Amino acid sequence: MSSAVRLPGRIGPHALLITTAALPLTGWALHVVALHKRLAATQKDPLTGLLRRDAYTNRARRLLARHGATTAVVMVDADHFKAVNDTLGHAAGDGVLAAFGARLTAWAGPHAAVGRLGGDEFAVVLDLAARRRHLRLEQLVRMLHTPVVLDDGRTVDVAASVGAATPDVLGTRDLTALQRAADAALYDGKHSGRAVLATATHATTPSINGRRAGRPGTAVWGRAA
Secondary structure: OOHHHHHHHHOOHHHHHHHHHHHHHHHHHHHHHHHHHHHHHHOEOOOOOOEOHHHHHHHHHHHHHHHHHHEEEEEEEEOOHHHHHHHHOHHHHHHHHHHHHHHHHHHHOOOOEEEEEEOOEEEEEEEOOHHHHHHHHHHHHHHHOOOEEOOOOOEEOOOEEEEEEOHHHHOOOOHHHHHHHHHHHHHHOOOOOOEEEOOHHHHOOOEEOOEEOOOOOOEEOOEEO
8 A cells, every 4th residue: 555545544543633623723823813803903093004102102101211312202283284275185294194194103113102193294203322412313304394295296394393302301201291292392393494392481381271371272171272
């Protein structure tokens, strides 16, 4: 009898049981992978691919706890974004936001927390040594001021305001406090074409629900500020 005929006879009952059991396990593994992919998709903004607010907040707090003083919290606002929507249309505005998302991701690197907090407001938390802060923030400003080429070939001049806060200057790792200070620093440098590093003074800026008073979206006693 040839080896080709004898080979099936060598498969014992235990091997057959393992082979049979592997079939539903493989199906379950594929189901788990698909479930994880769907869960990851719900954590990301569909337009920019950045983390949504809750997912960003969770990751940002973990980074602050891990890296401490070498962490930087960066707030970014697109300048004159409403004018882009009003003059060029919402598709152009979406293209600008998507470009900003890609640029922030490229600048921050794979280990950072990069989120779209809403509208044209973004936040980044990353490990950033003190000796590199000014250089890296200048690099970010240059990237965000580079014109965006839309899918239809049109070119849009863009700009952004950038503020940053660090635990070693403010003496806290609290994400809300650092974002508030970075936001206040951003406001100080609004439309200046430069990034502003928060000082202790920015930490005492009046706030509403953790945001600088007067920022669009804040409210006092139910009335928009």
